[in-house]
Each structure stands twice: as C-alpha cells, then as structure tokens.
Amino acid sequence: xxxxxxxxxxxxxxxxxxxxxxxxxxxxxxxxxxxxxxxxxxxxxxxxxxxxxxxxxxxxxxxxxxxxxxxxxxxxxxxxxxxxxxxxxxxxxxxxxxxxxxxxxxxxxxxxxxxxxxxxxxxxxxxxxxxxxxxxxxxxxxxxxxxxxxxxxxxxxxxxxxxxxxxxxxxxxxxxxxxxxxxxxxxxxxxxxxxxxxxxxxxxxxxxxxxxxxxxxxxxxxxxxxxxxxxxxxxxxxxxxxxxxxxxxxxxxxxxxxxxxxxxxxxxxxxxxxxxxxxxxxxxxxxxxxxxxxxxxxxxxxxxxxxxxxxxxxxxxxxxxxxxxxxxxxxxxxxxxxxxxxxxxxxxxxxxxxxxxxxxxxxxxxxxxxxxxxxxxxxxxxxxxxxxxxxxxxxxxxxxxxxxxxxxxxxxxxxxxxxxxxx
Amino acid sequence: xxxxxxxxxxxxxxxxxxxxxxxxxxxxxxxxxxxxxxxxxxxxxxxxxxxxxxxxxxxxxxxxxxxxxxxxxxxxxxxxxxxxxxxxxxxxxxxxxxxxxxxxxxxxxxxxxxxxxxxxxxxxxxxxxxxxxxxxxxxxxxxxxxxxxxxxxxxxxxxxxxxxxxxxxxxxxxxxxxxxxxxxxxxxxxxxxxxxxxxxxxxxxxxxxxxxxxxxxxxxxxxxxxxxxxxxxxxxxxxxxxxxxxxxxxxxxxxxxxxxxxxxxxxxxxxxxxxxxxxxxxxxxxxxxxxxxxxxxxxxxxxxxxxxxxxxxxxxxxxxxxxxxxxxxxxxxxxxxxxxxxxxxxxxxxxxxxxxxxxxxxxxxxxxxxxxxxxxxxxxxxxxxxxxxxxxxxxxxxxxxxxxxxxxxxxxxxxxxxxxxxx
Numbered sequence: 001x002x003x004x005x006x007x008x009x010x011x012x013x014x015x016x017x018x019x020x021x022x023x024x025x026x027x028x029x030x031x032x033x034x035x036x037x038x039x040x041x042x043x044x045x046x047x048x049x050x051x052x053x054x055x056x057x058x059x060x061x062x063x064x065x066x067x068x069x070x071x072x073x074x075x076x077x078x079x080x081x082x083x084x085x086x087x088x089x090x091x092x093x094x095x096x097x098x099x100x101x102x103x104x105x106x107x108x109x110x111x112x113x114x115x116x117x118x119x120x121x122x123x124x125x126x127x128x129x130x131x132x133x134x135x136x137x138x139x140x141x142x143x144x145x146x147x148x149x150x151x152x153x154x155x156x157x158x159x160x161x162x163x164x165x166x167x168x169x170x171x172x173x174x175x176x177x178x179x180x181x182x183x184x185x186x187x188x189x190x191x192x193x194x195x196x197x198x199x200x201x202x203x204x205x206x207x208x209x210x211x212x213x214x215x216x217x218x219x220x221x222x223x224x225x226x227x228x229x230x231x232x233x234x235x236x237x238x239x240x241x242x243x244x245x246x247x248x249x250x251x252x253x254x255x256x257x258x259x260x261x262x263x264x265x266x267x268x269x270x271x272x273x274x275x276x277x278x279x280x281x282x283x284x285x286x287x288x289x290x291x292x293x294x295x296x297x298x299x300x301x302x303x304x305x306x307x308x309x310x311x312x313x314x315x316x317x318x319x320x321x322x323x324x325x326x327x328x329x330x331x332x333x334x335x336x337x338x339x340x341x342x343x344x345x346x347x348x349x350x351x352x353x354x355x356x357x358x359x360x361x362x363x364x365x366x367x368x369x370x371x372x373x374x375x376x377x378x379x380x381x382x383x384x385x386x387x388x389x390x391x392x393x394x395x396x397x398x399x400x401x402x403x404x405x406x407x408x409x410x411x412x413x414x415x416x417x418x419x420x421x422x423x
Numbered sequence: 424x425x426x427x428x429x430x431x432x433x434x435x436x437x438x439x440x441x442x443x444x445x446x447x448x449x450x451x452x453x454x455x456x457x458x459x460x461x462x463x464x465x466x467x468x469x470x471x472x473x474x475x476x477x478x479x480x481x482x483x484x485x486x487x488x489x490x491x492x493x494x495x496x497x498x499x500x501x502x503x504x505x506x507x508x509x510x511x512x513x514x515x516x517x518x519x520x521x522x523x524x525x526x527x528x529x530x531x532x533x534x535x536x537x538x539x540x541x542x543x544x545x546x547x548x549x550x551x552x553x554x555x556x557x558x559x560x561x562x563x564x565x566x567x568x569x570x571x572x573x574x575x576x577x578x579x580x581x582x583x584x585x586x587x588x589x590x591x592x593x594x595x596x597x598x599x600x601x602x603x604x605x606x607x608x609x610x611x612x613x614x615x616x617x618x619x620x621x622x623x624x625x626x627x628x629x630x631x632x633x634x635x636x637x638x639x640x641x642x643x644x645x646x647x648x649x650x651x652x653x654x655x656x657x658x659x660x661x662x663x664x665x666x667x668x669x670x671x672x673x674x675x676x677x678x679x680x681x682x683x684x685x686x687x688x689x690x691x692x693x694x695x696x697x698x699x700x701x702x703x704x705x706x707x708x709x710x711x712x713x714x715x716x717x718x719x720x721x722x723x724x725x726x727x728x729x730x731x732x733x734x735x736x737x738x739x740x741x742x743x744x745x746x747x748x749x750x751x752x753x754x755x756x757x758x759x760x761x762x763x764x765x766x767x768x769x770x771x772x773x774x775x776x777x778x779x780x781x782x783x784x785x786x787x788x789x790x791x792x793x794x795x796x797x798x799x800x801x802x803x804x805x806x807x808x809x810x811x812x813x814x815x816x817x818x819x820x821x822x823x824x825x826x827x828x829x830x831x832x833x834x835x836x837x838x839x840x841x842x843x844x845x846x
Contacts, residue, residue: 205665206662206665207661207662207664207665207666207667208661208665208666208667208670209665209667209670212670224664226664228709238630238631238814239629239630239790239791239814239816239817240696240698240700240721240723240790241630241647241649241696241721241723241789241790241791241792242628242629242630242631242632242789242790242791242814242816243630243631243696243790243814244630244631244632244696245686245689245690245695245696245697246690247631247632247635247814250686250698252682252699252700252702253682253683253686253699255679256678256679256680256682256683257679257683259675259676259679260676260679260680260683263668263673263676266668267668267669272668273663273664273666273667273668274668275663275673275709275710275711275712276675276676276713277663277675277704277707277708277709277710277711277712277713278704278707278708278709279675279702279703279704279707279713280702280703280707281700281701281702284700284701284702284703285700285701286651286698286700286701286719286721286757287698287700287721288698288700289698289700290699290700290702296709298663298664298709298710300663300664334709366664366665367662367663367664367665367666368662368664368665369664391661391662391665391666391670393662393665394662
C-alpha cells in the first residue's frame with residue numbers, strides 16, 4: 001500500500017495516484033459548455049465526454065459500467081468475487097456550477113475510481129459501486145439532487161415537467177441525451193436489488209475550517225439544516241436634503257441595524273451561521289431616503305432546534321427594530337430544510353481510519369448540501385472532507401493539495417479494508 | 424387687499440385668487456409628455472401649451488411677454504409706469520421630474536402672476552419680471568439649471584453639446600422647439616440691461632418641517648451645500664454555509680455598521696442631514712456572504728465648514744470599521760457643492776412681511792437645490808417656502824393648502840409694497 005501511494009520524486013506527501021486524481025479532475029474540467037470556463041450542467045453535451053473518460057478507466061479496472069435513465073454513471077467492482085453481493089457505494093456528482101472549479105463533485109468520483117485502482121484487483125467480500133450523480137447543483141432546472149433522488153427511488157415524476165430557462169423540460173433533456181425517462185423508476189437501489197453496506201462521499205470542504213486547523217481531512221458528522229427567509233423593511237422614501245434626521249423612516253438604516261443584530265446573534269451561538277447575502281433598496285437613488293429595503297436571510301445549524309430558535313429570534317429582532325423606528329417589516333419563509341445526521345457507526349469507522357494514518361482526527365458538520373444528504377434517507381451515509389485551500393469553492397481558483405488527496409486515499413483504503421473484517 | 428384675497432364661501436383662510444393659483448397649477452399638470460402622469464422635461468412639446476396658457480394670462484394683465492432662446496418664459500409688468508426701470512424678479516421653473524406633482528416649480532411662476540393680478544394695475548416705482556425657467560430638474564440632459572444659467576449669463580456653450588438618452592443634443596432640442604441657440608448670450612440680465620432689485624422664489628418646501636411646525640410659510644435663509652461620495656467596502660465573498668462567523672469578511676455587515684454610524688453622526692449635529700440612498704451588494708446571492716458593498720453618501724448643511732468636517736468624519740468611520748473587520752474601503756468624491764446664503768436684507772424684508780400677516784416667523788434653510796441658488800450668483804435672492812402636506816414632493820400626491828397659498832400671496836404683496844418705500 002505504501003509503495004502504491006508514495007514514490008520517490010513525487011511532491012512531499014504526494015503520490016503518483018494522488019497526482020493522477022488531480023490530473024483527471026483537471027482534464028474533466030475541460031469538458032464544458034463554455035470555451036472560457038468550466039460549466040457542465042445536468043445532461044449537457046460535455047457530460048458524454050465525462051462518461052466516456054470514466055467508463056474507459058472503469059473498463060480497465062474490470063468494472064461493469066452503465067449510465068442509468070437519470071444520467072447517473074455507475075461502475076461496479078467485484079474484484080475476484082462473483083458480483084451481486086452486498087455493496088459499498090462511493091460517489092459524488094458530475095455536474096458543476098457556472099464558471100466552476102475542477103474538484104467540487106467530480107473529485108469524489110475520481111477518488112472512488114483511484115481507490116479501486118489502489119485495490120489492484122484484490123478480492124473483497126463485497127462489491128463496490130462507484131456512482132457519478134448526474135445532477136446536484138440545481139443549476140439547469142433550479143432544482144438540485146435530480147440524480148441522487150432517482151438513485152434512491154425518490155424522483156417524483158412531476159420533476160420531469162420542470163422547464164429550464166431555454167424552454168427544455170427535464171423529460172426532453174433526458175431524451176436529448178439519448179436516455180429513456182420511462183426507465184427512471186428502475187434506477188433505484190431497491191429496483192436494482194442492491195443491498196448497500198453504506199454510502200461514502202469524498203468532497204472538498206468548500207470552507208476555511210480545515211485550512212485553519214492545518215488538517216488535510218475530516219470526517220463529517222452531518223449536514224446542517226437551513227432556514228431561508230425573505231424580509232422587507234417598509235419605511236418612507238423622502239428627499240435626502242429636506243427631511244430632517246428626526247423625521248425619517250429610513251428603511252436601509254433599519255435593515256442595517258438588523259444586519260448587525262443577525263451577525264451578533266450568530267456569533268453568540270456555537271456552530272450557528274446566519275447570512276444576509278442579498279440586499280436591495282428602493283428607490284435606490286443617492287438623494288432619496290430609502291423607502292424600502294429587501295433582504296435575504298440564511299440560517300444554518302446541525303441542530304434543527306437551535307436553528308429554528310435562532311431564526312425566530314432574528315425575525316423578532318427585525319420586528320423590534322422596525323417598530324422602534326416606526327417602520328413595518330414583513331417576512332416570508334423560503335426554505336426550511338432539516339439537518340441530516342450521518343450514520344454514527346460509519347463516522348466512527350472513518351475517524352478510526354483517519355487515526356490509522358497517524359493524523360489528528362477532526363470531525364466537522366457540513367454547511368453545504370451534498371448528495372450524501374439525499375442518500376442518507378435510504379442508506380447509512382458518511383463523508384470525508386478534503387481541505388479547500390483558501391476556503392475557495394465554486395470558482396476557478398478552487399483547489400486541492402496532492403498530499404491531502406493522498407491522505408484521503410489512505411483513509412479510504414483503510415475504511416474499505418475495515419469493512420472486510422466487519423462483513 | 425383683504426377683499427381681494429378672502430371672500431365669503433371660500434375655504435377657511437382661502438380666497439378665490441388662491442384657489443385660482445391651485446386650479447392653474449393643476450391645469451398645467453395636464454400638459455405632459457405622458458398620458459397617465461405629469462412629466463414635462465426641458466423644451467418638451469407640452470411646454471408650448473404651458474407658455475400659451477401663461478402668456479394669455481400675462482397679456483390680460485397688460486404684461487409684455489416673450490420666450491428667450493433658452494426657453495425661459497418672461498413677462499414684464501410695468502403697471503402705469505414706463506418700463507425699463509429697476510426690476511423685481513419673481514419666478515421658478517416650468518419643468519418637472521418624471522411622474523411629478525402639480526406644484527414643484529410651476530407654483531412659483533403662477534403665484535408671481537397672481538401677485539400681478541392682485542396689484543390690479545397699480546403703479547409701482549419699479550418693474551416686475553415674472554420668469555418661468557425652462558429647466559431646473561436635470562432630467563432630460565442629466566444636468567440641472569439650464570434655464571437659470573442662461574438667464575444670468577453663465578450658460579457654458581459646451582452645454583449645447585450635451586446629449587440626452589434619445590440622442591438629441593441641447594442645441595437640437597432648442598432648435599426643435601423653434602428657438603435659436605445663437606440667441607443664448609442675449610438671454611442674460613446684463614445683455615438685456617436689466618437692473619435687478621432682487622429675485623424672489625416661491626416654492627413648496629418639499630419636506631416635513633413646516634407641517635411639523637404647523638406653519639404655512641417660512642423665509643429661506645440659504646440653500647445647504649452638498650457633499651456626495653461613492654464608497655465601496657471590499658471583503659471576501661464566501662459560502663454562507665461553510666464559512667464560520669469568525670472567519671468572515673462580510674462587506675454588507677461592514678456597510679451596515681457604517682450606515683448606523685452615518686445616522687448617529689448626522690443626528691448629533693444640528694441641521695446636518697446624511698443619507699445612504701443607494702446600496703448594492705456583490706454577488707447578491709442568498710447563500711453567498713457579500714464580498715463587496717457599494718454605497719452612496721449624501722451630506723448637507725448650510726455651513727460648508729460643518730458639512731466638510733462631517734463628511735470627513737463619516738469617511739474616517741468607514742475606514743475605521745473596515746479596518747477593524749479586516750476589509751478595505753475605497754471612496755470617491757462625486758459632488759462638492761458649496762452652500763448658498765440668501766441675501767440677508769431680502770430675508771429680513773420677507774420675515775417682516777410674514778410678521779405683518781400676524782403669523783409666527785419661521786426661517787429655514789433649504790435642503791434641496793433651487794433656481795435661487797443660481798440667481799444668487801448675480802442678484803440678491805430670497806425664497807419663501809410653502810408647507811408641503813405630508814412632506815411629499817416629486818410624486819403625484821404633492822399638494823399645497825389653499826389657505827397657505829393665500830398667506831403666501833399676502834406675504835408677497837406686503838414684500839412688493841415694502842420695496843416701494845425702499846425705492
């Protein structure tokens with residue numbers, strides 16, 4: 001194993017296999033709807049090239065592969081076994097945001113195949129299915145998780161009627177890619193008779209925590225729930241020169257007081273994040289006191305109770321501030337998504353695998369949604385985060401460190417081997 | 424005089440002449456570029472109808488009238504005199520903002536003509552020139568005061584090359600209206616050999632102060648100076664879910680802290696107003712921490728020293744807040760317009776005329792720019808504000824109270840008579 005993963009001449013802590021993972025991710029980043037950047041949405045034409053490259057690799061690893069009716073790429077490794085045995089699922093998504101980096105999603109699929117390569121044809125008492133989900137980002141149809149929902153048999157047929165901005169429906173997109181929407185029910189693990197041992201997703205952290213901790217990887221114990229609201233502060237637009245300070249009902253000043261309160265309240269609760277990411281004022285003229293300010297609110301925590309309590313307190317603060325200033329405020333709930341807790345025995349197993357590499361064990365909650373959030377409804381699930389240099393994601397500057405990929409490979413191999421003794 | 428201005432059956436404190444002022448203003452509001460609202464920009468076609476209506480009235484009052492090459496409407500009253508004597512100027516502007524009310528500007532012209540009507544042909548030792556400026560709002564060419572600048576001989580010929588959004592230049596607009604741009608230098612008071620006693624402008628307050636004081640009118644002692652800046656807070660855009668509160672550089676949170684500081688500092692200084700009227704965030708997505716926030720700043724005070732000191736302190740606060748949060752802030756000066764102080768002897772004369780009506784004397788500074796600001800460069804100038812119900816202006820709901828118009832007429836007549844004894 002050590003010989004496979006480190007070789008004289010590679011970067012400190014790197015390995016040829018880790019370097020190959022990065023090279024394949026970068027090559028796939030070239031498969032794009034745009035010439036100038038990486039944009040690869042659900043079943044867009046460049047997805048054919050992604051499938052071809054990965055299936056060629058799978059074929060070389062003696063894996064059976066297919067693309068299901070939802071566009072998910074699936075490859076099964078049975079080693080010297082007979083196939084059809086309990087199955088460890090490893091995967092992530094193949095699609096990207098517009099102007100994306102080279103690692104979000106695809107890294108989890110490529111790392112999975114690199115692990116199969118590292119197994120070198122070894123016999124295991126279970127199969128390993130590598131899955132590249134067709135859709136996670138929600139870009140093309142403003143609705144995420146189309147691939148993983150089909151994979152666990154929770155793809156609502158109404159989703160076929162979603163229409164993208166270009167007028168194409170999900171159903172048409174599937175047909176245009178050369179697939180048959182009628183086959184979607186047959187995509188599910190249960191229809192396919194798969195008995196899953198669990199689902200493991202490797203993913204870049206997309207945040208600054210591991211860099212801050214100077215740690216290459218962390219186990220993920222859950223994915224935070226989200227509350228999203230839209231708020232409107234209603235004051236009185238008025239002339240900026242003729243209205244004394246004492247006679248104003250400035251909607252932006254009220255929103256500003258509230259934004260600081262959002263920040264203060266989030267800082268006061270461990271693990272809570274709260275963000276005002278959108279703000280617009282009306283009439284938005286330099287010489288007019290804002291009569292209205294519209295703001296978004298995004299609140300996340302691993303505990304649903306903490307999150308809901310915090311969101312309520314933040315809305316109450318908005319009402320209190322508006323009232324004290326003689327304004328009105330209205331709010332509407334846009335999203336209330338519960339947290340997902342990872343399977344504790346898989347998380348412990350991952351933590352032991354991290355410890356086995358000699359590294360300090362860190363366990364984070366994920367602040368972003370992932371396919372594992374959907375998979376967890378049907379299968380024991382866990383994730384391993386890789387450090388994101390600069391905390392950067394969803395941008396071309398998104399990166400991974402070769403040595404961190406090597407650690408992830410070592411942790412993944414230890415995790416797989418540990419399941420052997422369990423089975 | 425009392426008989427002229429109040430008649431049994433008119434509204435409390437009103438009069439037929441005051442009612443006529445309001446009726447004429449409302450009739451003129453119908454002369455618009457739009458069917459559904461009042462919009463009348465510099466030398467737009469409906470301006471012909473305004474000129475026609477007012478010149479018909481002037482003609483009935485034995486006034487000589489003309490439209491000058493800058494589109495200003497001018498009518499001269501000599502009573503039983505011979506003309507060519509020292510001249511009192513009374514006026515305001517004929518143009519409007521888009522979707523305007525019926526009184527901003529036009530009221531000052533109509534009130535001037537009503538005063539001539541109230542004089543009833545009386546002989547005075549001076550002429551009275553009523554002027555309706557063609558342009559004050561800066562709507563059509565994004566440049567205000569085109570009419571009054573020509574009137575005082577400060578119309579820079581380069582202004583003829585300004586081009587509106589529809590591709591028409593000032594020069595073309597003047598020609599299209601049937602006027603000759605070459606005549607602009609001859610529009611000036613000095614070219615015309617006018618020896619002005621002073622300039623008096625009646626205008627709605629466009630603010631809530633007189634309503635708050637329960638007073639119909641006030642003398643205006645000056646027009647505040649303005650500082651306008653554009654500020655940009657530069658933080659770091661990041662994922663709203665994956666970036667802990669402690670590792671954020673949220674540009675909107677910094678801007679919010681600064682906006683509250685702007686409000687606090689303005690409240691602490693008598694007569695100071697400071698407004699953040701525009702704010703935009705980048706990337707402006709609900710799930711992304713704002714990486715940049717761009718804001719406008721508008722600071723006004725009658726004392727230039729107070730204004731400049733306040734603007735500096737507000738910019739310093741922005742730098743302090745950004746620095747404490749690990750952000751950068753940049754600012755650029757957009758406008759630095761000095762205050763204009765009204766002629767103190769004319770202001771005192773107006774205050775005495777207010778007192779003569781038996782009302783409490785209030786004196787305000789104007790928070791908005793007016794033609795008087797330009798006239799003051801060449802002629803002793805003063806203004807009388809009329810109460811704005813609800814403080815509303817630049818909106819269809821803009822109003823005046825008939826009784827307040829009647830007070831303004833009485834004050835104006837007293838003011839004119841008082842000049843008789845001076846001359």
